[in-house]
Amino acid sequence: MAEFTPVNIVQIGYGYWGTNVARNIMQSRKTNMIAISDAVPARLDAAKNVYGSAISDYTADYEKYLDDPKVDAFALVIQTEPSFEVAKKILKAGKHLFIEKPMASDTARAVELTRLAHENHVVLHTDHIMIFHPIIRYIKKMYDEGELGDLIYFDISRMNLGPIRRDVNAMLDLAVHDLAVIDYISGGKEPYHVEAIGETHYGNQETLTYLTLKYEGFLAHIKSSWISPIKERRTMIGGTKKMVIFDDMKTMDKLSIFDQGIIETGEEYGPYEFKARSGDITIPYIAQEDALRNSIEHFADCIREGRESLANGEQGIKVIRILDRAKEALIASNQN
Template identity: 35%
Template sequence: MIKIGVIGYGYWGPNLVRNFAETQGLTVACVADLDPKKLETVQKRYPGIKTTTRFEDMINDPSIDAIAIATPVSTHFDLGMAALKAGKHLWLEKPMTETSVQARQLVDEAEKRKLVLIVDHTFIYTGAVRKIAEIVRKGDLGSMYYYDSIRVNLGLFQRDVSVISDLAVHDFAILDYLLGEQPIAVSAVGTNHFPGTPENLAYISLFYNSGMIAHCNVNWLAPVKVRQILIGGSKKMITYDDLEPSEKIKIYDKGISFTDDPQKIYEMRVGYRTGDMWAPQLDGSEALKIEGEHFVDCIVNSKVPQTDGLLGMRVVQLIEAATRSMNEHGRSVKLNGISMLRGSEVA
């Protein structure tokens, strides 16, 4: 039985503890948080779990095998490095770290100590995204043309990260998972409407050698919550609405054909194809449950997580590039040296 400790019981920590408590092969040994009132909540819900206001108690406990960190991103590197140096497997919330240099150091430390490092890019473990990946990798969409995402809502405003790190980070991870290539350039514009706070609205474009283009609209100032993705290919197209209760994914047999036939030079050279639409059945398991089981499997069988430290590092590199572009009013930032090494597929 793998014993795990959770540092941070704020917004996401309760979801981690609940899922870890129900994951076979995993037991929550301790929860750490600076707020005693939050720890009282833990003790009422889970009387068997120890609590502490000192994370050092958990890291120095030799009976604990793994640490999950659900604290502000500014603390991820120091806490993560302390856990790895103590010989603990590591679960890190997204984004992995503040900088890609920090991410690289955590990856190297985990590799040196042969420890599992997983980054909680939860969308990768949803039935919807895994189904889309299956369709893309089978070639059913044909050549990928575009990825268009809208993630908007009213709040939640973050104090330490911009809307790019909070919302666009999901699309960066999904794109990394779906595609067999990394973007070659990023362009972003955005703004903060309240001086002294991180950017609360941004539009990001990612460009690929294949000609594929991705666009992400992220916003904390929208009157409604929207979580939609459009994916266009040469053969088929996909819509993904994460707020749709049943038919989250719809596949459209629609597209165009284009001809340069000299015989038709004076005619319309574009043909439109309209076929059926269908909504595939999806695995309805909670993503964190799937991810928790995957984490245990990686520890027990020495596997590389699908959302490993390298994926987490690539996402941080994209956040850095998009932020740099945004600070320079949309100047295109070229990307060089993003690691293409990938983890194993989720069983």
């Protein structure tokens, strides 16, 4: 097998999530960390304490790397609102960009970043981590091979206690993952009807949102919460042939497949025209993989092979476009 030349990356942002991104960049043989940048000195000290001399530079000044030829790419792991201006600089400098979700705070910004990526012939990859999760990939394969039948519904809960973000609401923070999953599994379908309600309990953004979407052939209901006493990551998908429940909070046996559904009896004038069909419940063995590692390595593969990411600008735009419509629906629902 040909030796893989690692992609040289500068990471910007070493906050809560940045520690996970850095660990994976450091551990993968496909990536090499050139520097970690953060605007807050204490965060740079925190990174230095973990990686010491394994990384040659900890700096507040990422801009010095924009025209450094040894740098292939940037991983942008800062809050959503300020990330737009930084992302533009990176793309204009002709560097590949791994950007945290949500890719932007609105569609116009997502379109602008995608345009810049195309113009500068670089890979733009949004960290829609769930589409790189082995279980979501397994479900996608089941659907593509006809095992689920037609999609009927997605019922998804993504709930935890905090953090209360200031620049995005719970929907932008959390439902973004689920919208990317629906886009990925359904083969790029977009909803024709979007409803959303939410409430701001703390801070200035909705802390709890319920999003309901109507796609051609199926419904989706997505609960996003920062004020739940328990952490829940549960995706139930109904198909006409089988149904699945993916519970990401379980340590193992995360996916249950229900060979169950509703069948027509053909007895038009009998007591029941339809009846429940019960069948096996199976728990497949799916090897554990780190979705974040997969996301980072997919980004590196795309750079090396000169191809588009699965989580490219177009997917980012589609997801943000739904969230923009949902934001409008949220505002309308508040005007009672």
